[in-house]
Amino acid sequence: MLTYIYVIAITAEAMSGALAAGRRNMDMFGVALIAFLTALGGGTVRDILLGNYPVNWTQHPSYIYLTISAGLFTIVIARFMRHLHQLFLILDAMGLVAFTIIGCNVALSLNYNTPVVVMAGITTGIFGGILRDLMCNRTPQVLQHELYASVSLLVALLYLFLLDRQVDHDINLLASFSVGLALRLAAIRWQCSLPVFSYAPEKWQD
Amino acid sequence: MLTYIYVIAITAEAMSGALAAGRRNMDMFGVALIAFLTALGGGTVRDILLGNYPVNWTQHPSYIYLTISAGLFTIVIARFMRHLHQLFLILDAMGLVAFTIIGCNVALSLNYNTPVVVMAGITTGIFGGILRDLMCNRTPQVLQHELYASVSLLVALLYLFLLDRQVDHDINLLASFSVGLALRLAAIRWQCSLPVFSYAPEKWQD
């Protein structure tokens, strides 16, 4: 099941990357590259951090084709994207949660300690979006808007807690996934966000 | 022959990095660092992605000295750079093509599959320029202007096609190199570019 959701998720992420590239008037190549980076960048950063070679997508060329196609297809349907906005946010939320759980599992299989497993989950969940925003020269949105990265953190903690309690793995997956998805959608619906830290000193520079 | 072109190419890339640093009023250290990153960053990202350790330049200290020197030398000759603009574009185009072929060869030697070989070629070709632009806080130019990244893609595909057809390797190199160079220079001359995707929704945020 996680694999199906993963495929849907990287497609949704690729499309979100393509739209961001379009806002910067990139050419088709740029759109394809940003789509690829947004969808598979989080997992790439995780694999490099953990020394998990070969990097996942290099063994699955179909993911390369899928994300690039999704990016280019977005150009065609861009005019309809606003009507798909709701659907899009749900797919993106599913991606966030699925990426997080997958990231945790990769670090677990390499016997990293719990804090690193959590970091691996979060990295997989949010770094695609961060790379997208870096490439498009804007401050990472996942660190500024409604609960997003924090949903990733909570999903990772819940998943590891249930794993530690030896809850049946399917039930664990279902629970972590549902709670994460509900939380993210609730955050969008009621515009929940973490407290923001605004720092604007008058004179000194750092 | 590829080695000679490579040395010329990293010199040209280092100079392009130094000029970008100068536009951001960086100090001499910043100029040297951006020069180094622009010239050798593409290969570094490739090596890290493919798990190809040790990273290439760590085994060739002369490349470190060369790129840093070229960056600092650029400060001295900056006032003449506009007269060298044509030459500069040609050297940069040679670099793009040479980097791409070298990147493909590295991935081939590690037995990666074809799509990953192509990605490795493109990464080597364009990521130096992308890192330069990220460090200088601007949207990557290689994804916005005349055919650049797409030349890298075409060179990689042509090179692999001729390799697959078991064309003599020297002829393959010559053909891929010439076609790529001609394409890039033609794109500059006649301002060819890929279709641009401009996306500017009125109200919603993503």
Next chain:
Amino acid sequence: MLTYIYVIAITAEAMSGALAAGRRNMDMFGVALIAFLTALGGGTVRDILLGNYPVNWTQHPSYIYLTISAGLFTIVIARFMRHLHQLFLILDAMGLVAFTIIGCNVALSLNYNTPVVVMAGITTGIFGGILRDLMCNRTPQVLQHELYASVSLLVALLYLFLLDRQVDHDINLLASFSVGLALRLAAIRWQCSLPVFSYAPEKWQD
């Protein structure tokens, strides 16, 4: 001794990251992430460049907790930060020097050649600040203001020179550390900086 200074240094770096995140109105999660990246990002980039797996902080979860706590604690004491400005600059300078020496030692233990050892020292010293600035969408300050990255270079060179002369290691550490710290503080006090390269061509684009 280097370990004590290291712990103080990553705390100071984490706080500097938190302040930068506050200037971009990030939420608490963003503050924690930028704090972590600023403090441990330099060492992470070094480990990945050198293929030094597992990455250092993954084996020291306490560093993860420390840097995140320091980041969040900064939110609480932000209003007092301007009174601590002097102290802060001294801690940051200690961090720069300690990071550089530690980075050199890591590369030495992996038998890299001298230029790479120097690069590893500088990378450890300055890349945390560079990642912080990239994530906050501003041009890296360490490449623009008073002597900073160049202090890292000089410390690395001095440390390796004394090592080569087989000076007693404790004396070497003390000397490299003192000289580096003095240089950085003098640069701040008298606003020393390297010559700046300003390049602003009138018409052509690169």
